[in-house]
Every structure is written in C-alpha cells, then in structure tokens.
Amino acid sequence: MSVGESVARKDGPDKVRGLTRYIDDHNPAGCWFGATVRSAIPHGRIKNISFPKGTRWDRFVMATAKAIPGRNCVPFLTEDLVLLADGYVRYVNEPILLIAGPNHDEVERAARAVEIDYEPLPAILTLDEAIAAGTTDGCQVPRPLHIRRGDIEEGFARADTIVEGTYRVGHQEHVYLETNGFIAWWEPDGRVVVKGSMQCPYYVQRALKMLFALPGEKVEVIATPTGGAFGGKEDFPSVLAGHAALLSREVGRPVKMVYNRTEDFTSTTKRHPARVHYRTGVDKEGTFTACSVDFVLDGGAFITMSPVVLSRGVIHASGPYHYPAIEIHGRCYATHTPPNGAFRGFGVPQVFFGIERHVDRIAARLGMDPVEIRRRNLLKPGMRTATGQLLRDGVSAAEVLADAVDRSGYRERSKRPAPGPGEPRRGVGLALYMHGAGFTGSGEARMKSLVGMRLTRSGRVEILTASTDMGQGTRTVFPQIAARAMNIDVDQVFVAEPDTARVPDSGPTVASRTVTIVGRVVQQLAETLARRILRFVAEEQGGGPDGYALQGTHVLSREHGTPVGTLADIAARMTEASGDVYLEQGYTLNPDIRWNEETHEGDAYPVYAWGCTVVEVALDPDTLEVQTTQVTASHDIGTVVNPVLAEGQVEGGVAQSIGYGLYEEVHWHEGRMLNPGFTNYVIPTSVDLPDIDAGFVENPFPDGPFGAKGLGELPIHGAAPAIANAIAQATGIDVCELPVTPERLLAASNAAAQGARDDRHDPASETKKGEAT
C-alpha cells in the first residue's frame, strides 16, 4: 500500500549528504567555458561588433548566428525565437555572440570587452505602452482568444448591480535555487550530447534538431538532477543548450555554461505581467447574472509559450463560478523586454488575483459575506464552465471552501475586536480557485505520452520516462504508483535517468501533468508487467496466473499463501527465457473529451483540482508592513499519493504566492532589470512566513492513477489574492495591484483620502448600475 504513504524521497539521502551532482558539479576533461555577449539596448540594429586591443582574442573561440548550421530558431509553439540575434535586437540582454575559452573568469572578462555599436530604434517597454501603440516593431503576437456563452446583454440587463474592476500584476522571477546550466559536447560519430538542468528533455532535443539540422537519434539530451524550476526550465533550457552546443561545435571540446544569479535574473524568462478587467452583473441575492472579462498579457519580445499561457488564463478567468452568460477576451502584446515564459500557474495566478479580489469587492458592495457570495455562485456537478464543459464528478469547490473556512477559524478571525493603539490591525481573506491538470483540450491525445518499463534481471522494476524530478518528487511517486499497481515493495522500483537516448517521450514535465497523466501510464504498465510475471510463473509452476500473486519482493501461491520464488529469481529466469523484459505504452485520453481549439469550446481539461486558501494578516499601523500570520489551505487533488511531498508542494506554492502578493517586484529602467539579485528582488525568508496548515480533501479522479489529479501549480493561486482581500478587510483600502508593498498601500490610501475630499465637494449621485474603478 505505498500510495497514500509518505515514502521518503528516493533522492533525499544523496541531497542531504551533498552527494547529488548538479550540472555545475560536472567538469569533463578538457572542458571549456562559454559566456554570452548580450544586447545593451532594447531595440535596434547592430552596426558593428569590434574586439578592442588588450585582450588576446586568438585565445578564444567565438560564434554568432552565422555559425548555426541549421535554422537560427528555437521552436516552441511558433518559430519566431532566434538563438542569437542576427543584426537586429529586440530586448536588453538578447544574446548576440558566444565566446569560449579554457578559463572561466577570462572568458567572462573577454565577453565584457567586446564592443557593439547599435543604431537604436524606438522601444516599447511596458504593457501600457504596447496597448497604446497597438503593435510592437519586430515582434509577433499570438492570436487573440474569445470565449462566449449565453446572452450577455440579457444577463447585464437582469442585474441589480454591476461591479467593475481592473487588476494588475507585474513580472515574477522563478528563483529556483539552481541557476540554468548546460554542458555540451560532440561525439566522433556526429552526435551532439547535452546535459543540464531542465524540465523537458524532448523540447531541448527538438530545438537542437532544428538548430543543427540533425535527426533525433543524433541528439542526446540528459537531464541532470534539477534544483528547482517552477516553469523556468520549461522553455529557456532549449536556448542555453543551443548556445553550449554551438560553442562546443566551434571549439571541438565540451563547453560548459552555467549562469550566475545576475545573468539568470536578467536574461531568462519570467511570469507574464498582466492586466485583467472584470465587469460583473449580480442580482439582489448575490447571484451572478453575467460577466465580461478582458485579459491582457505582456509576452515580451518573442512569442515562446505565450499562446498557451494566454489560453490557460482565458479558460480559468471565470474562476470556480457559474455564470448564465459570460464573455472572455484575451490578448497578448509584445514589448521590447525579455520574453516571458512558463511559470507555475501559467497565466492563471494573474486571473485569480483579478477574479478573487473582484468577488470580494462585489461582496463588499452588496454588504454580503465573502464566503456566502462564493457559496452561492460556485460550480457544482452538473453545471457548465465558461467553455461549456459539463462538470461531472470530482467538483469540490464547495468542499474545499467549507473545509478551509472551518479549519482556519475564518469566522472568528473576521470578527476580532478593534486593535488598541500601536497594535497591528488584523484582517482575514480567502481565495477559491481551481486548476485544470494536463494539457488543454485534446493536447494529451496529441502528445500520447510514452512510458517504458523494464523488469531488470535482478527483479527490480525500472520506470523510463522523460519526466524530470526538479524537487517535486517524480522519482519517488512514480515508484509508489508502480509498487501499488504490482503490490510489490516500493524499494523494488526505480526511475531511470531522463536521457533521450534511453527514455521514451513522456512529454514535458509541466502543466501539473506528471502524476495524473504520465503516472496513469506508469500504473497501467505496472499492471501489465505484473500480469506478465504471473503468467510466466504459471507457465513454470503450473495452474493459471490467477493462482499466483505478487507481494513485496516475492511471488506467492494464492492457495497456500506461501512464496513460490523471489522476484529476483523469477526475473532472472524470465530474461533468460525471453530476453529483455521491456514494455512501452502511450497515454490514451478519455475519448469523451471534446475540445474545439478555434472557439475554445468544450472540455478544456480532463479534470480540475480545487483549492481554497485562507490567510490572516497583521498590518503594522506605524509602517504599513504586512505580515502573514496564519495560512490554512484546503486542496482537492484527488488521491494524495505521498502526503509529505504533497504538503511540501502546498507550502512551497503558498510561500511563492505570498512572495507574489507582498514582496516580489521586478524594477525596470529602459528595458533593463534594475534588481537582478537577492538584495533588491525581495522574496520572503523563513521568518516572513507563517504556519501553513495544508489540508486535503480527496475526491478521486477515475482516470488518474489510483484517483490522483494534478497538484504542482494549484497551491500558487490562493495566497496572493487572499492577502489582498485580508488587507482590504483590515484597512478598507481597495487593493487592485500586486505586490501590496507598504509604498503601494500608502499611495492607495492617500489617493482614497484625496478622493474622499474631492467627493465632499462634488457628491456624485449613486446610480443603480454606476461603478467604475
């Protein structure tokens, strides 16, 4: 019974003892180091690249776009991203030239010595500028998306009150512990091998195939143990692998490129800044009658992942609520800033800040309780979502809301007596949310994730997938699933190193899909393998396969309950008899799932996971500093495969969301990040975090492994909007932008005071449907 138990992480002991070898711990013989010369301006033409005296340039090897043997393109959903700028730059720090040498510090110094002359062009640097301009020179954007259901005009006409609001969020940096890094080399047979920190080995392989015009079998990608990723190693590693491989090809030796923190901050992807506008009609009882949503994203200078970030945001923009009529419009603009990319939540934290803050503002407007208004409008089985998806079972919005409200003492906490002088003002807020697991629509049907499973000669079970372990626990939970399916000890099962030369393409390690999608195939393969073993035993020992069962490390006779042999002995005989015992299988998406990509109608996800986070804050009246004092979370992720790891995901997600809500902000000047380090990019430390009570509601998903849904992204949705709601409750300040820094709170409260003064002179008459923010 290993599913549901907190099996210790398989990678734990080596990490604790410092034995785990991350990419920077690898130093192949004769390895050179690579560095990157980057654009100093946000937009313009490169006039000249020069190599001033004072550096022994002959001791270095360089590469520009001209050296790329295939196409100068790192493909994602589109093929616009270039590996190296070729005469034209679109953002500050865009890579232009690569340089390699035998000594790390000397290479870095040489890279700094290269001089580039530009002809600057006008740059678009913020979302607001991009919206005003309409288009951004030299950049493409994904197509806009629209969702429409029901009769919008009728819905708004029926409303007793209409509430509008605009909500804004900026960039967020992933802040994985291990920065991006790769080592690349070329084998004498013309194969390129790259090794590094990543989420998606087959994405990297695809990019290298295009860059070097090579077939898949000539490109080997190996994922080393990855020290955190959060989406930041979904897309970007394809770029860095391309750089290292190109330099290695020029040098004829292995080349290592590991970013320092500054370069990682300034030059890799971040969460998309966004602006989302909600207009909601609501009747006297607090039931939503209609909603109109306008969601805009800043994609940065290249498209990369933006179409799917936009799509996910649009699909989730209605929140966990039902509307008789809804329209959602999503657009992504380009700016001359580094491309924004995948980040845990993938477009959804942006809209949940909007919708969950908005629902509280509607409640305040109606004088309703925030729990009650949610209860009245939340999605239930039998209802349809904004995309028209009919929700069957596994809908737990009501359960997680009730659970989080009860366990947190939300009611008592919202009725605290007024603070004394100098005492902190307390507020409590909540957010309700969901997350669709796996790829959108029929994505999983197209992906057909392949998984391999081998019974080794010594009776151990090897799981072969391209799903990496970036700290979230793949290497532990896959064996738990297989062990449960086979009824064997979890120690008998292990996960192969993700190496494209050995493992099949189980898809990228993204979209909360690893357990629920890839894990499902692991379960099915394990069941098949168990049957095969028992058939073999039956053939050997007589009787039918049903007469035998696996248990622990043995095969038992069911009749006598006694062992007939160890798995090790039986595996040895099986391999002798029939060679390598290896199975491979792909994922089959439930055929009932229907999705229209064009209209964004239908079953957007195979299943949703649900969550509710309650946050209590204490606000210091002297400094407006906000401290989170208690977090209670409730999540329905179906069956919890490993409780300790699941709690870890929740605690980490909550911490990252507290960062998003209160601290994390990227400062820019003329397209350049001003705070690329931990001094001024502020993330919460352990003393800034409260107790986090991570509870689960288990509402199993029939198509997931033993009922498991997806978890990775879900817990990042709640804390930030809940904090904003708690602060609004404590102060009456209408918080509409993250992070809620004391500076922003002060400005908002001064503006409100100013507004109140103005109102006294000009009393605007309240109309039935008049409110704008």
Next chain:
Amino acid sequence: MARSLAEIRFYTPKTLEEALAIRAAERSDAMPMAGGTDVMVWRRAAPDEGPAAYLSLWGLRELKQITKRQSCIEIGATATFAQLARSPLLRENFPALVEAARHVGAAQIQNRATIGGNVVNGSPAGDSLPVLAVAPAMVVLTSKGRGTRRVPFGAFYTGYRQTVLEDDELLVSFELPLPPPGTWSGFEKVGSRRAQTISKVMAALQARLDGDTLHGVALAYGSVAPTVIRLPRTEALLEGCSPSERLADDVSGTLNQEIAPIDDLRSTAAYRRFAAVGLLRRLLRRCAAAQGRAAA
C-alpha cells in the same frame, strides 16, 4: 584591468602595528577588509574594478574587544554584530546598539559583519550608524605616521559615503560615553521584510527620563539623507516632553523638514516620510512603556 583571484595580494597581519605598516606602505592599493561582507559583494558586482590587494583585519585580536573604561564603553572596530548582540555591557548601557546589531542581515552575516566595516562603508542604510550618532560615539583613528586622533561621530562623514579616514589610517575603535542613570535608548528599522533586508528607514532615540519627561534627547535617522543625520530641531521639541505616541505626530512637521528622503529602488520618499514618523511613534511608545515600568 581585472585580476583573477590568484593575482590578488592578500595581507594577513597579526598585530595592529604590522597592519598599520602595511597600510602606510600600500595606501589605497590595499583595501582594508574586516568581515568582508561589503567588500566581497563589490568584488562580485564589479570584478574589473577591484583593488590589487586586500589588508585583512580579521586576525587582529586587539580590535575585537568590547571593554568598559572610566567614562565610556570602548568597542573595537572589528567586533562583529554577533558579539555586540551578546555583550552584557552593551545590553546594560546601549540596548539600542544590541537591537541594531540583531537587525543586521541574519545570523551568518552577523557572524562576519563588523561595526567598523559598517561605519567605514558609510552607507546611509548602515544599521549601527544612527545608534552611534545618538550615543554620541567618538571614532578613534590611527596611522603609523601620525598616531591616534579622535573624531566625533557627527564629523566623521563629509558626504554621501565620504569620510575623513585617510588612506594610511585604520579605524580602531569607538568610544561611547557611559549614559547617565535613567537613560533609555531604542532602535527601530523598517526594511522590505523581517530579515536579510536593507533599511528603508531606521531611527535611534536616546534620552534620559527624569520623572516622566525626556531630557538630553538625541534622535538620529538613516536612509533619509545622504548620510545618517541627527535631528536637532525635533530633539529640541521633544526635550522636556512626556513620551507618548501622540508626541510623534505632534513633532512630525518639524521631523519632515529635517529629513530629505528620495525615491529609489527600495522605497519612495513619500513612504520614508510616513515611516519616519511611524518609527518615532514606536520609539516613544516603547519609551513611555519603559517609563511606566520604572515608575511602577
């Protein structure tokens, strides 16, 4: 031109005399380094501009002591903030300095960072500076050629990160006059989070409580001007008043005339002004509570 670490000379004198000799010979070619918590950060930020040599003061035992003298407490320049935070002498006489020490970085930084480094670095956000300003400390400087001189803390800075320290001198200690009986001191800081944070504003208050009124008031702020500053006009307003949090709001007009904060990466001028009053409120509230305890 940049140097790799192997090309950098690193002096590790064992006595002050030895250190002063190297200092006199190398002048600005060898940068003094105490805990290195600022120096190493600069080196990484601008690897091409670092000095050719470092003069480590870490091994100089004689600069690490915290000692009680006749009329002052002497704090060695390379005493670490961890040492300061633990010192019974300081806890008794300068609790504000203990509080400031506990606010520097976090445990690892406090184990390395020295008070002398904090002062010579001269950042207006240096947490020990407002406390030294209200003590008020005497800064003791020594050179091989010219011997020792004492500079009042208020005269040590000549501008933004500019000090009177000469390139043959080392800062050896601070002398903090023993406060008269009944003296209360406190430190307050607001940063971007609870630990490992550079101050947006910080303040130190020292005053003698005579009955229920404040006397000999000294009030200093950091991060609100190019250097740490004393607020003489606000001090004068507080003189003779009974401490209360309302008092902070009463003097806020003058306080705001005396500070000149700016907008930067870490905060805004408007917020710094707001928080400066808030910190004084906190200090006066704490002071009033201490006075209440003393009276009870």
